[in-house]
Amino acid sequence: MKYRLALLAACAFSVALPSSSAEPVKDPVNTVDPISGKPANPAITVVYEGRTYAFADEASRQKFNEARANSLYQKIGGQAALNAAVDLFYQKVLADDRVKHFFDDVNMNRQRHRQKEFLAAALGGPTPWTGQDLRTVHSGISGLNDSHFNAIAENLKATLEELKVPKDLIDQALAIVETTRNDVLNKPKKTE
Numbered sequence: 001m002k003y004r005l006a007l008l009a010a011c012a013f014s015v016a017l018p019s020s021s022a023e024p025v026k027d028p029v030n031t032v033d034p035i036s037g038k039p040a041n042p043a044i045t046v047v048y049e050g051r052t053y054a055f056a057d058e059a060s061r062q063k064f065n066e067a068r069a070n071s072l073y074q075k076i077g078g079q080a081a082l083n084a085a086v087d088l089f090y091q092k093v094l095a096d097d098r099v100k101h102f103f104d105d106v107n108m109n110r111q112r113h114r115q116k117e118f119l120a121a122a123l124g125g126p127t128p129w130t131g132q133d134l135r136t137v138h139s140g141i142s143g144l145n146d147s148h149f150n151a152i153a154e155n156l157k158a159t160l161e162e163l164k165v166p167k168d169l170i171d172q173a174l175a176i177v178e179t180t181r182n183d184v185l186n187k188p189k190k191t192e
Contacts, residue, residue: 029053034126035060048126049079064126071124072172076165079120086116089159098151102141122176134183144185153177 033040033056040054044061047053048068055061068074073082090112094100103111114131121129131137138144153174160170182189 033057033060034128035063051126053126067124068126072169072176073120073123073125076123076169076173079116079125081163082116082119082123082125085159085163086112086119088162089155090115092155092159093152096151096155099148099155102144102148123173134180135186138184139186146181146185149181149185 029052031040031054032038034053036056038056038060041056042054044055044058045052046055046061046064053064055064076082076085090108094103094108117127118129118131119125121127156177157170157174160173165173181187
């Protein structure tokens, strides 16, 4: 399943590459292989960002490791980087007169938490997004338009630049953001 980056992506550097565990884990987090969908074997595991993942076979474990290493999520630094960047991003958004009013009645602790979960999935992190889709989430926001979307994208770019994220990764993140415009603004879906 392909995930999209919502209004923001956030990044800094704190690389934690996946590593295979030397010994089987007694109680793996998952009982279903996240790659194949088959029952997980507790003797075939990887510890990634402090969480243990079990797999049905060695091929699935290898595919998981390769996906993590090649993901934009990993390239920007994983969960620690995402956490720092989302916090900085919302400082900018809440100071921006063009968009801060959209967050007047929002529980910002919950917003930051959910955004971090969403972005981790959107950028190729190990945990899939289980929340609502972008169109549904943004459907009740009255007056949201392209100028607001652009302001959010500008704040994202400024956040990533401030955190010294390489330009090629910023460009990738902004390209993903742009793919969400019609859903966020509840514009008609494009037909192909």
